[in-house]
Amino acid sequence: MARYKHPSRKKRLIKKHGQTKWAPFWAVLKKFPKRRVHPARITNVKRNWRRIKTKA
Numbered sequence: 001m002a003r004y005k006h007p008s009r010k011k012r013l014i015k016k017h018g019q020t021k022w023a024p025f026w027a028v029l030k031k032f033p034k035r036r037v038h039p040a041r042i043t044n045v046k047r048n049w050r051r052i053k054t055k056a
Contacts, residue, residue: 012056019045 005013022039031042040046047054 009056013054016047016054016056020047 021043023042025039028037028039028042031037
């Protein structure tokens with residue numbers, strides 16, 4: 001990765017970073033009220049920096 005990132009590329013990277021976060025705990029309780037479920041289960045984009053590249 002370059003030392004100085006272009007602003008548009010930085011914006012894309014920030015968006016991708018936000019997509020990999022787990023769902024909030026209240027969303028999990030709303031979807032599965034009576035079950036204990038991991039927040040990653042209802043996260044749309046499951047990506048790890050090592051496994052899947054973003055092409056940002």
